[in-house]
Amino acid sequence: MSxxxxxxxxxxxxxxxxxLTPAPVADFMASLFGPLPEVVRLLDxxxxxxxxxxxxxxxxxxxxxGVRAIEATLFELDPFIQDALSKTMQDCGQRCAEAGIxxxxxxxxxxxxxxxxxLLAGDLFATTPPAFDAAITNPPYRKISIDSAERxxxxxxxxxxxxxxxxxxxxxxKLLVPAGQIVGITPRSFCNGPYFRPFRxxxxxxxxxxxxxxxxxxxxxxxxxxxxxxxxxxHAVKGRNQPxxxxxxSSSGEHGDVIxxxxxxxxEVVHPHDAEKFIHIPSAPWHAAAKETMDxxxxxxxxxxVTVSTGRVVDFRLKNSLRQEPQKGTVPLVYPCHFDAGTVxxxxxxxxxxxxxxxxxxxxxxxxxxxxxxxTKRFTSKEERRRxxxxxxxxxxxxAEWLAFENHLNYFHANGHGLDRNLxxxxxxxxxxxxxxxYFRRFSGHTQVNAGDLRKLAYPDRDTLQAIGIEMKSLDLPxxxxxxxxxxxxxxxx
Ligand SMILES: C[S@@+](CC[C@H](N)C(=O)[O-])C[C@H]1O[C@@H](n2cnc3c(N)ncnc32)[C@H](O)[C@@H]1O
Numbered sequence: 001m002s003x004x005x006x007x008x009x010x011x012x013x014x015x016x017x018x019x020l021t022p023a024p025v026a027d028f029m030a031s032l033f034g035p036l037p038e039v040v041r042l043l044d045x046x047x048x049x050x051x052x053x054x055x056x057x058x059x060x061x062x063x064x065x066g067v068r069a070i071e072a073t074l075f076e077l078d079p080f081i082q083d084a085l086s087k088t089m090q091d092c093g094q095r096c097a098e099a100g101i102x103x104x105x106x107x108x109x110x111x112x113x114x115x116x117x118x119l120l121a122g123d124l125f126a127t128t129p130p131a132f133d134a135a136i137t138n139p140p141y142r143k144i145s146i147d148s149a150e151r152x153x154x155x156x157x158x159x160x161x162x163x164x165x166x167x168x169x170x171x172x173x174k175l176l177v178p179a180g181q182i183v184g185i186t187p188r189s190f191c192n193g194p195y196f197r198p199f200r201x202x203x204x205x206x207x208x209x210x211x212x213x214x215x216x217x218x219x220x221x222x223x224x225x226x227x228x229x230x231x232x233x234x235h236a237v238k239g240r241n242q243p244x245x246x247x248x249x250s251s252s253g254e255h256g257d258v259i260x261x262x263x264x265x266x267x268e269v270v271h272p273h274d275a276e277k278f279i280h281i282p283s284a285p286w287h288a289a290a291k292e293t294m295d296x297x298x299x300x301x302x303x304x305x306v307t308v309s310t311g312r313v314v315d316f317r318l319k320n321s322l323r324q325e326p327q328k329g330t331v332p333l334v335y336p337c338h339f340d341a342g343t344v345x346x347x348x349x350x351x352x353x354x355x356x357x358x359x360x361x362x363x364x365x366x367x368x369x370x371x372x373x374x375x376t377k378r379f380t381s382k383e384e385r386r387r388x389x390x391x392x393x394x395x396x397x398x399x400a401e402w403l404a405f406e407n408h409l410n411y412f413h414a415n416g417h418g419l420d421r422n423l424x425x426x427x428x429x430x431x432x433x434x435x436x437x438x439y440f441r442r443f444s445g446h447t448q449v450n451a452g453d454l455r456k457l458a459y460p461d462r463d464t465l466q467a468i469g470i471e472m473k474s475l476d477l478p479x480x481x482x483x484x485x486x487x488x489x490x491x492x493x494x
Contacts, residue, residue, distance in 0.1 A: 268386075
């Protein structure tokens with residue numbers, strides 16, 4: 001290519017936000033779709049030379065999982081790339097024919113923003129917008145000024161955004177059927193930029209995030225095009241119930257590189273009370289470090305002289321002995337609702353659960369002598385950032401000779417008795433650390449935390465746990481401080 005043609009092409013590329021997806025990245029994106037209907041109406045907006053549709057088609061042809069037809073609709077504005085796009089679609093048709101899948105395709109050499117906004121706004125009399133089961137997209141990136149035609153078109157359908165790519169995604173979302181899926185590759189800027197707040201709110205209220213993938217180096221995905229953008233790939237499903245957890249993965253972006261995966265609580269990615277709705281993505285090296293740290297631990301719970309058991313009181317079996325408030329002849333009955341800022345706050349006024357249980361011949365076998373115990377919740381709510389939530393039972397705060405732990409919690413004890421305080425506090429910090437939470441999510445698929453899972457975990461040795469316990473000045477430390485303390489001791493331990 002001559003210098004003049006090259007600079008012409010670069011200029012056009014800039015104007016159109018044209019950066020083509022390399023085949024391995026396109027294939028990875030196509031692999032993220034969940035089960036699809038028998039007839040898939042696919043949308044590829046900003047199709048370029050058709051790399052994404054091609055990857056989607058080729059995955060479905062290989063997968064052979066019941067898809068009988070693909071009806072593809074593509075939008076591409078650039079007249080210079082139309083020939084390449086048509087050729088790719090011919091190849092897709094060929095592939096599908098060989099795999100026994102019916103393939104139809106409609107290419108619109110038009111402006112996706114204008115055309116779809118007009119349809120969605122109802123400007124085009126008697127024409128309804130199309131509906132799609134799946135969308136795969138690498139939309140163009142370009143700022144759109146406040147008085148531009150694009151901004152006006154998007155505003156007419158209630159979309160407030162300042163970049164072409166978020167405009168594309170917001171429109172695509174509106175065109176998906178309920179439970180329709182989108183896989184997109186875009187800049188990462190929408191995750192936390194203040195300008196993207198309305199977009200994030202719209203995105204998170206209409207699309208359920210299922211997967212995020214980030215590249216470790218800034219220009220990894222589009223190496224050849226020297227795009228200095230941090231890119232993200234997401235898979236989301238049209239719906240209003242965010243999952244409890246989602247997979248976040250990362251890779252270097254090199255060909256054939258290793259993908260590191262972590263499972264995170266949705267509440268950790270988008271904090272429930274954050275009005276900004278930032279999407280937090282922990283860095284991949286950190287997760288790798290967490291795994292390495294945990295792999296270095298050798299002590300079993302038994303070797304620490306500690307046992308973990310499920311709370312022994314199953315309340316409905318001892319109904320007659322339950323008391324709303326403590327009274328003579330009762331002992332404290334501890335539920336997860338008594339967990340508060342790292343310790344047990346008992347009794348709980350206006351609690352929905354009874355605060356006490358009679359101490360009699362029927363209940364005594366289910367009670368434990370008072371002491372320092374470490375408790376964990378067996379079930380955590382969607383809003384909780386960690387799956388493991390540990391809390392200290394401190395006998396200095398709750399005066400009693402005997403105690404009852406309810407069945408929705410696990411308690412760590414020394415042969416049926418309380419624990420050494422520093423050891424218990426060390427365990428408290430360890431179990432509440434992000435390192436453990438992360439590790440736990442990786443190998444435990446279900447959301448309950450049973451005593452058996454806690455028994456299987458590897459722990460630091462007794463000295464390390466006690467040293468952590470001594471250094472914990474309060475049980476109500478922010479997560480970052482717990483993590484810092486635990487990481488410091490675990491590194492010294494290695
Ligand atoms: C980032 S490129 C991605 C191309 C292709 N999907 C891929 O992944 O290789 C975005 C494409 O959108 C096209 N485009 C830009 N503005 C558009 C618009 N308003 N309507 C339709 N296509 C547009 C560009 O010409 C470019 O080919």
